Amino acid sequence: MRNIVLRAVLLVAVGAGIVVFRDRIAEWWDGLVGIAWSWVALAALTQFLSLHFLVLQQLVLVRAGGGNVPLRHATTTIYAGNTIASTVPVAGAPASAAYTYRRLHALGNSPALVGWALAVSGIAATATLAVVLAVGSAATGSLWGALGAFLATAAGVVPVLGLVLVVRHERSRTVVVRLATRVVTALARWIRSLRGRDVARRIDELLTSLGAFRLSFGTATAAGLFALANWVLDVAALALALVAVGAPIPWQGLLLAWAAGALASSARLTPGGIGVVEAALASALIAVAGLPASEAVPAVLVYRLVSLWLPVGIGALLLLADPGSTARGGRRRHASTPAS
Template identity: 30%
Template sequence: MTRTEPPPVPCPQPRVGAARRSSVDVTIEQLPRSLPLRSPSRRPAVRQVLCLLPLVLVAVVAVRQRSVLAEGFGHLASAKWPWLLAAAAATCLTWVAAAVTRQGALLQRLPRRRLLATQFAAGAANHLLPTGLGASAVNLRFMTVCGVPPARSSSALALYLLAESVARVGLLAALLIAFPDALRPGGLLPDGAVGPLLLAAGGVVCAAVTVLLLVRRVRTVVSGFLRTALGEARSVHTRPARALALWGGSFSFPLCQAAGLAAVGRSLGLPVPPLHMAVAYLAATVAVALVPAPGGIGSVEAALIVALVAAGGPAAPATAVVLTYRVITVWLPLLPGALTLGALVRLKMI
């Protein structure tokens, strides 16, 4: 009788997955129990606050200027609408001119639609913050998001401001030479005000020069910025398309603004020639360029009324023209501009 042996029992093989799990479990168990938990980021909340901030500022400015706002809207009923539409079209062209100038001040190509939307939003920011600071902050942030280094974006901003100032003063000088009787300078400034103004300007210049000479850190920063700015300006002017955009936009911007005021003057029957109104606008805006008021609200109205009276317009119609012009150029675009600013912040475009 043959003896049958039982089949061999297979030896249990170690499971690789289990070994890996055990090693992972041991590794996890060996981790310290007091690891800090990652707190949720607060950036979304901050961004939501920044989205709502422009609307709050619009409400505050509107409440503070409610009497001027109501009077300006009241004059719209008696105005000629074709001329008002022309003034609105000139206002829209100012944002296009600003976008063209911004691109001309920078070699790097910027997205066109976002650039135009940023200029519309920057206009609202400029009316809510001290003059120039709102638009400058929005444009600096926009260029940073587009990948422009801080030195180049600051240089582009300085070049833009310089070109716009040169164009505005140059246009004023050219029009005053062509129309020397457009303004009566005696009505622009009170008696005895020229001396204190010149003295204050000289004091500011002397203080700036003193700081540059005595503070080495400031001198180093300023010299480095000037080297970068001059290099960027040379590079821009080696590109004919960029130079044309820079200077063409710089001259178009104040011309569109002056054309808007002239159109409003025609709509309300102000007895001042359109070119004389353009001279008055340029003279008023140059005079209030250094006044630290939000968007020039208050100071621009006063300067424009004085300039139009100096150009030969009666005081009451000149006031009506200025208030209507500021409604079209400031108050009507202010809420849409603030909404655009909030949307750009929410979409992380600025």
Template identity: 30%
Template structure:
């Protein structure tokens, strides 16, 4: 519990430092929150829960397709805890993935299956974001064909092609017996490299066993996850009665996702918040209302997940290796 409190203090401290001098007076933000439409706030809460739920369903589906049963309660706890880890610590994505793989192994998954699930989930996440970008681009194309930047779409197509090639090669590799490898001999570094390469190959083979139908399901769940998160931002902005349209908010959201990939601070604290506020004010919102809307969205999608994930992690630690 002391460790969780320390993490919470660090998160709050980073938020204050990152946003210092960029926000309006706290009293003005509080007044805006008091006057917010709480029907939209409740909708934002529901949408964020739907986003997390879609991720949970995706993970259960992938594991089930690989022969591992994961009960809904434990899956929710794992996702909540791993998301909190990804937000709260430096190099959060790598640490979160390692945590998830460890928890999947506790419920009976092999290292290769757990790693394959993480890899497929990551690719599906990229694909889901790409589908949102394509949808937003088509909407923008309908209004302003000449202003569309096609380069990101070409990158998306290239990534999709590489993923397809990897799947095809992996399926062909499944038909071949694994070559014998020396488990001993050589330096410690050489043995470690062989072990890593062997694990990577087996994870690749496990991922290739997933059918096209299961890949499509994983992509669909990932798209729902991102879309629900986007709609959570839209609901938060609507709660403050701001003029930004859905298309403009989608553009802001997708741009911020690029910023989020640069881990300058844990969870993008300070950086993402400032980027969202700047984007909303550019659409005509006042700084006070934009800050209040971002506060609602970030509370639901980031800050409140840290303590909730800490509680989930404690439950997982005390649970047996079957379910909670």
């Protein structure tokens, strides 16, 4: 019953929007009709290259920890994980991380290595996104925006750095194990599956395993540069989408407009941020970059085609073609020998 009501409300809202904005919709349609498809193709290639840098980052991190992941498996994991993150509302990010964890572990990599690689990847993504936001804020002369970007980075990176401190120092690790044991013991009163488990030993083993990995300067630099390239090429795809609809590229406000869409997408309020991202990005292009709606809206639709629908479609096909058999086969191949 609830789904029926929601669909009815959505249909009414869409119908009302068409009636109210019918003149604007005609302008937006004219903008779509005049699209230069060669620029759309270039934007799509740019987006695929952006995702390929995430594939390279995964390869570098796993292999730096002594593990192994073939390029084909890494590519499948990135595209399929992106599809899961984009299509699952609210919990898309953790669902994607869980999928990636299972895939990499099935290839014979240890749980500690996979967790370490995912943590480093998350740090690199957060830090480089803040750099992009800071540059965009500086380009528009917004000091507060730049400071906010760095504060957002600190909020995401500091807890992870705290974890690094814990896994590297035995005394800190002991304190964390004790606290975690007390929490689990308290929860075991209501959760039967936690009863009778040697929680302290398992947590200590996990933290000790994580502490065994060292992030070299070269690996850290590569992970950071690959993450930065991912963001920059995504911005470039938006710029090419603007060119495709015949709109000028607003260099000064482009980064902040893109950031508005990226932040709206990270909220995961709807599958793929559908509706939310388009509204945020189009509004930012109009308000920050100064573009008319007749150019901003078609550009956003083209950008979303190459940044959301094409990668999600490819990831969905990969999930259907290989829902896990490849990973299980990889696990059988690597189970008898240590990862190299």
